[in-house]
Amino acid sequence: MTFDKTFNLTDVHVTAAVYKNVALFNSRIMEHSGSFGAFFLHGNYDFRVFSQFFKHIPLEFADSFSPALGSDKEKAIRNAMAFACPDAGMLKYKRDLHINCVNYHTDKIGVPYSPKMRLLSAIFGDNDLVHSTGGTDFETRLELAYREMHKAAPEFISFFETHVALNKQIGRIAE
Numbered sequence: 001m002t003f004d005k006t007f008n009l010t011d012v013h014v015t016a017a018v019y020k021n022v023a024l025f026n027s028r029i030m031e032h033s034g035s036f037g038a039f040f041l042h043g044n045y046d047f048r049v050f051s052q053f054f055k056h057i058p059l060e061f062a063d064s065f066s067p068a069l070g071s072d073k074e075k076a077i078r079n080a081m082a083f084a085c086p087d088a089g090m091l092k093y094k095r096d097l098h099i100n101c102v103n104y105h106t107d108k109i110g111v112p113y114s115p116k117m118r119l120l121s122a123i124f125g126d127n128d129l130v131h132s133t134g135g136t137d138f139e140t141r142l143e144l145a146y147r148e149m150h151k152a153a154p155e156f157i158s159f160f161e162t163h164v165a166l167n168k169q170i171g172r173i174a175e
Contacts, residue, residue: 001037002070003077015040015053015077050080057085097164098124104159115152122148123164130164 001019008014017037024033042049057069068089071077082090101120105111122145123129129145132138149157
């Protein structure tokens, strides 16, 4: 389940929940269809307000499972989810990870364009690590990504392991 503060209606903020509905399968894209969940209307946009909202989630899932929750770069939402739902898995978005990797290459370690593109392709391209299916497929693609890192930017390995590889391995990267 993901949450995003999508728009303001004058002084009112609207935060929408979106989830994959396992009862609906779209055979054209071979995935479960996305559906809207709850809409949260609120006046303030801060950690305290979101914490009050998210504290209800564990109560709703108490007898079934611990949900996986996510949001993009909305810091107040992400911090409130982690605070109110400490047992929930926290999803990362592929596009945000990609942007963070590009920024790290450009702003922190200064990797030239061509090696940076090869490395990002190994992680986020057509036959990339992020789209691996797990098991040996994940291990093979991970090894390819490491080879590219050692050639292009060894100083990127620590960032990669913390922000990309671990999240992929435990299934916490969402489109």
